[in-house]
Amino acid sequence: MAVERTLSIIKPDGVEKAIVGRIISRFETAGLKPVALRMTHLSVREAEGFYAVHRARPFFADLVRSMTLGPVVLMVLEGEGAVARNREIMGATDPKKAAEGTIRKEFATDIEKNTVHGSDSVENARIEISYFFPESAVHPYEWKRRS
Ligand code: CMP
Numbered sequence: 001m002a003v004e005r006t007l008s009i010i011k012p013d014g015v016e017k018a019i020v021g022r023i024i025s026r027f028e029t030a031g032l033k034p035v036a037l038r039m040t041h042l043s044v045r046e047a048e049g050f051y052a053v054h055r056a057r058p059f060f061a062d063l064v065r066s067m068t069l070g071p072v073v074l075m076v077l078e079g080e081g082a083v084a085r086n087r088e089i090m091g092a093t094d095p096k097k098a099a100e101g102t103i104r105k106e107f108a109t110d111i112e113k114n115t116v117h118g119s120d121s122v123e124n125a126r127i128e129i130s131y132f133f134p135e136s137a138v139h140p141y142e143w144k145r146r147s
Contacts, residue, residue, distance in 0.1 A: 004082040005035070005138075006119045007128035012070035013113035015039075020073055023103060023116065027077055030089055036076035036129075036138040042068050050131055059112070066112050074132045078140060083125055086118040 010023055024034060042050070047067040054060050077086055091102025095114055098105035108115040119125035129138070 001080040003078065003080055004122055004125065005076050005078045005129060006032075006082045006086045006125040007117075007132070008075040008077050008086060009117040010073035010075075011067060011113070011115055011117060012072060013066070013109060014107065014115040015071050015073060017107060017115075019107055019115075023107075024075070026089055026103060027075075027086070030079075030085060032077040032079040032082055032085060032089075033141060034075045035078045035140050036133045037073065038132075038137075039071055039073050041071045044068055050128070062112055076129050076133055076138055083119055083122055087120070090116045090118050 008027065010020055014020065014023060027034065044064060047064045048055070051060065051063055051067070054063060057063075079085060089103060091098030091104035091108075093104075093114060094111045095104040095108035096110075098108070103116050104114050119128050
């Protein structure tokens with residue numbers, strides 16, 4: 001399987017529940033390495049831009065509101081089949097439909113406060129990663145001293 005990168009966001013409800021470490025630990029245990037990571041508080045403009053594909057959906061305003069309520073953790077995860085693997089670990093978008101053992105089943109409140117976001121394709125991962133991280137901010141693990 002090819003090594004891929006995907007964008008993961010721990011949403012404001014995940015940060016508020018103080019489960020950032022547990023979520024990252026699940027990814028690492030499953031072989032998905034964070035190769036870029038930062039915390040930020042999204043502005044309305046940033047959230048609208050990130051979710052622009054959903055602009056016409058009835059839930060768009062609520063989605064932007066919930067994503068700007070508090071800080072988020074942005075991560076690039078790298079690993080074999082990272083896009084699909086991340087989606088397996090997260091579980092279905094609607095926590096009520098999420099499988100046992102997934103992040104959303106265990107921690108998410110409802111479809112709006114669903115704790116994590118993950119890219120849905122390799123192509124979208126590329127777009128989403130570049131929305132938040134320049135290539136220079138991505139650090140694949142390398143055991144090599146820098147000069
Ligand atoms: P996410 O994976 O971040 O992608 C878009 C988000 O919109 C989704 O998770 C949900 O949090 C939110 N959302 C709210 N209502 C819906 C809905 N009916 N269908 C899909 N996504 C929804």
